Amino acid sequence: METKAYLSWVDFYMELADKLLAYKNNRKTLIDKVKAIYTAINMRLPKLEKDNKIVDIDPFTIFGLFNKGITNANRISILRGFAQEFSVKAQVPDSFDGIPVLNNMAATFYCFIGDRQENDIENLWQVFVSALEYANTHSDSSKKTFVAAYDVASQQKGVKWNLTMALYWIRPYEYINLDSRNRWYICNPENMPVDYIESIGAFETVPTGAEYLAIVDKSRAVLEKGNYRYKNFPELSYYAWVISEQVNEENRAAAVENTRVNAGEAIGDKDVHTVHYWIYSPGYGSAMWDKFYEDGVMAIAREHIGDLRQFASRKEMQDRMMECGGDTGTRSYKNASLETWQFVHELKPGDVIFAKSGKRTIIGRGIVTSDYYYDDSYSDEYRNLRKVNWTHKGEWEHPGNAITKVLTDVTSYTDYVEEISALFEDEVSGDVEEVKIEYPIYTAEDFLSEVYMSRSNYDILSNLLINKKNIIMQGAPGVGKTFAAKRLAYSMMGVKDPSRVMMVQFHQSYSYEDFIMGFRPASTSFELKKGPFYSFCKKAELDLENDYYFIIDEINRGNLSKIFGELFMLIENDKRGVSLQLLYSDEKFSVPENVYIIGMMNTADRSLAMLDYALRRRFAFFEFSPALETDGFRQYRQGKDNKKFDSLIATIEKLNIAIENDETLGRGFRIGHSYFCTDKPIDDMWLNAVVTYEIVPLLNEYWFDEPSKVRDWEYALREAIR
Incomplete structure (x- = not known):
């Protein structure tokens, strides 16, 4: 780096250490000064003893007051207080990048009364005094004194590696910091020589005093002679911080990507905030x-x-x-x-x-x-x-x-x-202001960029929904019906507002009581519970300026006459706003004009009965076909740039022709494109998995009475990806 602004803290820390040396035998005054600093800057003094009754303190804990997980603004305030109280002449630093910090849970170098030994704090003072002496003289006698003091203090409860951090604070050019960040950094061959790494060991235990000074000497020699951006311990610590922060940021981004960004992507809710x-x-x-x-x-x-x-x-x-x-x-x-x-x-x-x-x-x-x-x-x-x-x-x-x-x-x-x-419906609170949520814009172009559909088909689909108010998107599994449903609603709304969209799934046991309202067991009796469609319509009724979309997956799996009941008539586009008496309630109910219903059904589901004809005339039907020949899917294939994948798609297109021409199957049984859509790179393992565990089992279901036909197509598919 051209400037060393990140080292602006060094002079202040070293001078403060010299100032503290005078209080080795006058700790009561030192404690009073620390208390006075926090009073002057109007901050609460951290807990330094049981019941905050401080009877003794060591110099490293003093440094720990401003070297832990606090904001830079508070660190500066504390250091200004120390500068004032101890007459420190060096400039108060405003940058703390690369300075090792304590865990807030263990911000003292001693245990509280009852858990610490009688001489624990005195032992820390001995390390402090001897460390400054050795840094100044490098004499054999001062080295021996330091090693002895270090060996005693490093074994005390709660000290360990933190002692090297403390030594670095008071004399950063003399003592190397061996916190977890620095140990991680210097043990990487990209950052330090292999022979050096082997010589200092694997850091499985805290080094003795002699071992620590040996590491100091070896490290200094490498930095002075090696071709590194860092030539001393403060520079080394800074670069270790820079690289580790980059790694941490990448890990954080990956964690967010895994837990948040992709949430709801399959149904179109990526990047959409729903109120929780x-x-x-x-x-x-x-x-x-x-x-x-x-x-x-x-x-x-x-x-x-x-x-x-x-x-x-x-x-x-x-x-x-x-x-x-x-x-x-x-x-x-x-x-x-x-x-x-x-x-x-x-x-x-x-x-x-x-x-x-x-x-x-x-x-x-x-x-x-x-x-x-x-x-x-x-x-x-x-x-x-x-x-x-x-x-x-x-x-x-x-x-x-x-x-x-x-x-x-x-x-x-x-x-x-x-x-x-x-509980709060009838409560009036003074100044209640809800948070305005900015939802992402979502247009028809956004829809077409994600859903493999031509513009003309999109226009047909959206106009059908506008005019009929109720549509059913039908097609074989894998043609993208569910993928498109919410996206269609959002594209027509122009914004990804999930509060105006609801999705449910029908099944054989689904009933009117589940969908509209009905009595359900309570703690002592039965209570009338409102279903999702009833609640959704009531919500839309209060917001007629905006459109609402109710999506029903697997709509043909339920008994539709039973589920819709008297609403059978009210969902018609020309009956919107007309009120009828509900089965379980005295109120009159209508389906608002701004509610649109989107149903989805699999035409390949032969085990299900055909839709009720009376319900059929209330819906428009739009067929979703495999999109293998659309421009969007072609662009997707080009992006994958895999010849085996291209060969597999070509074989699937031929297979779909055979399925469509089969009298027992037909168009509704063709294989959809979503089987072949993935965000991951396409390799042989992925291709083999799709054929073996998805396509072939489907063919076995289609031609359960014609195993030879299945074998022929399985052979063709495997040849395509060989």
């Missing part, structure tokens, strides 16, 4: 509720593992919890890591929070308004936060017993969410 509902406990026994409500926040007590953004995966987070032995009570680390990961990555602005106290009381409702952030100045335990617009505060009886976890996503329990939401 959460049950939340504001502190142990809801003790923090009043403060959280007043401050407009929610927080989770994970201070012992610091800023939660540092973890690239839930597994990494769980491992750190187990390592630190954080307070998870009777809950397992698995549950603790789940709710913590969700708090950081899955909770989103716009989500609804129901605050609870114990198992039987709801005490408030709010809307999340910010992403996750870490604030080390907020509270001793609650520094992992999100901003919340708390819309309600009070006490409501919880329906049943609430789950005991701190944070739980209850979105999928629709009846439960409705019951809790109903």
